Amino acid sequence: MSKILPENTFRQEQEKNFLLAILGPTASGKSDVAIRIAQKYDGEIISCDSRQVYRGMDIGSGKVKKDTTATNISSAFLSETIPHHLIDIISPQTEYNVVKFQKQAHSALRNIFSRKKLPILCGGTGFWAQAFLENQIFPEISPDKKLRKMLEKKSREELLEKLISLDPQKVASLDISNPLKIIRALEIILHKKTSSKKDPTSRKTVSPLDWKGIIINPPREILYKNIEIRLNQRFEEGMIEEIRNLHYNQKIPWSRLESFGLEYRWITRHLLGKISFEEMREKLLQDIRHYAKRQGTWFRRWERQGRVFSWVSSKEEALAVAKDIIEYL
RNA sequence: GGUCGUGUGGCCGAGUGGUUAGGCAAGGGUCUGCAAAACCCUCUACCCCGGUUCAAUCCCGGGCGCGACCU
Numbered sequence: 001m002s003k004i005l006p007e008n009t010f011r012q013e014q015e016k017n018f019l020l021a022i023l024g025p026t027a028s029g030k031s032d033v034a035i036r037i038a039q040k041y042d043g044e045i046i047s048c049d050s051r052q053v054y055r056g057m058d059i060g061s062g063k064v065k066k067d068t069t070a071t072n073i074s075s076a077f078l079s080e081t082i083p084h085h086l087i088d089i090i091s092p093q094t095e096y097n098v099v100k101f102q103k104q105a106h107s108a109l110r111n112i113f114s115r116k117k118l119p120i121l122c123g124g125t126g127f128w129a130q131a132f133l134e135n136q137i138f139p140e141i142s143p144d145k146k147l148r149k150m151l152e153k154k155s156r157e158e159l160l161e162k163l164i165s166l167d168p169q170k171v172a173s174l175d176i177s178n179p180l181k182i183i184r185a186l187e188i189i190l191h192k193k194t195s196s197k198k199d200p201t202s203r204k205t206v207s208p209l210d211w212k213g214i215i216i217n218p219p220r221e222i223l224y225k226n227i228e229i230r231l232n233q234r235f236e237e238g239m240i241e242e243i244r245n246l247h248y249n250q251k252i253p254w255s256r257l258e259s260f261g262l263e264y265r266w267i268t269r270h271l272l273g274k275i276s277f278e279e280m281r282e283k284l285l286q287d288i289r290h291y292a293k294r295q296g297t298w299f300r301r302w303e304r305q306g307r308v309f310s311w312v313s314s315k316e317e318a319l320a321v322a323k324d325i326i327e328y329l
Numbered sequence: 330g331g332u333c334g335u336g337u338g339g340c341c342g343a344g345u346g347g348u349u350a351g352g353c354a355a356g357g358g359u360c361u362g363c364a365a366a367a368c369c370c371u372c373u374a375c376c377c378c379g380g381u382u383c384a385a386u387c388c389c390g391g392g393c394g395c396g397a398c399c400u
Contacts, residue, residue: 026365051365061365097362127364138362148363175359178368184361261365286354291365297358 017113018329019209020322021121023048023129023299024216025292027226029315031064033216034122037322038082044112045084046105047077048123048132051260053101054092056246059239060263062230063087076108085112092252092260097143098131105132109209118326121211126298133211134307141191151183162186212325213309215299216318227288231281234263243267262287 020043022034034045047053051061064079076083085108090096105121105128112119123129130136151159159182164171166189175181218226243264246252257268263284270280303309310325312318 049365050363095363098364099362102362125364127360131361136361141362143362175368178359180363180367181360184363187362259363259366264365287365293356294358294364298360298364301358301360 016210016329019109019119019121019133019211020325021048021129021133021211021213022216022318022322023122023126023213023309024124025223025295026062026124026288027223027230027292028124028216028218029226029318030122030124030216031062033214033315033318033322034120035064035080035082036319037326038118038120039080040323041118041326043082043118043120044076044115045082046108046112046119046121047084047086048101048105048121048125048129049087050096050101050125050128051264052087052123053089053096054094054260055088055090056242056250056252057092057260057264059234059237059242060260060267062234092246092250092256095143095145098128099138099142101128102132102136124295126295126302130298130302133209133213135208139188141188144187144191147187147190148183151186152179156182159183159186163189166190213307214318214321214325215309215311216313216315217296217299217311218313223292224289227292228285231285231288235281239263240267240271244271247271262291 020037022030022037024030034043037043038045049061051057052063054061057063063077064084067078067081076085077087078084086101086104089104109119121129121133131138154162156177156179159179160171160176163174163176163182163186166186170185170189174185243257246257247254247268254268254272258265266275266280266284266287269275270277275283299309310321312321
């Protein structure tokens, strides 16, 4: 089994630190494609999914099935004998965010390169993917839960007023109709004032990554149909049980579960008796479609900013394009 | 057959004699430490015909459709 296919040797020989990204909306088949590429070219997967990082959130977040037979030494999550990084890394109680992801993804990446494997970033969280792949720099002011909680009670108008009084210039470059954005802006300003350590924009620069991205973007109707089929499967696989368990056994508060959105949000509401199964299913389906749409918006915008992607409409096409990219590196 | 009621954009649903309710869906978009989150934009309709009127989706008459009740 360790006798490798001709394609596999290819990886060992090439010196470039190249990274392939498989992106796309939910239910587009990213995971399948990534695993098949990894199998063919001796790769490892870095998951880029803001919900799959959490332990116990399996069916609802669409994790690939874990290998239970494998006795591999790797600490990574294994599926189809392929290591998956950044899956199951923290408890759902823990706060996680882009910056943490950036750091961990980079360390996973270094790790994979050191073993001369092909890293494959796979996921639908566009914000995280872009932050990681483009080494985006964030102001070094970490979220302040207490402050946020306090500010959340205020109206958008009050928040805006406060922001204008503190930093009138900031307003121009901000989406001021969104309270969350104003809160973060305030958070940065207030902390800069109190703990004026170092210039928040200064940070070690990382050398740019050499990567190419494939976006799987099936026609809307097909995607929506897949979403529904997949949702039905998830119910059959015991997704409701999973969420019940997260609350009653893992003691995750309902409010926390709701905040995860989609399946976690709607099933929680159903478990609390607020809505019937049918209503929950309908609302959830609707929300997943909206989510898929937003994901598409993200990728289109990213491309408009100057990044070129290979857009494909099916898994097969994705595999063909991946083959071209990798074999002609 | 009769009586009463009703007919608004893909759906729900207010309303008015002349300046376009609203919600949902749909589509588009924003995003620099909550991103499966949060937020923004677009989508001028009033069943048909005739009449009244400067002007009708709104008033009157007729037709058609739907609903309820009566026979």
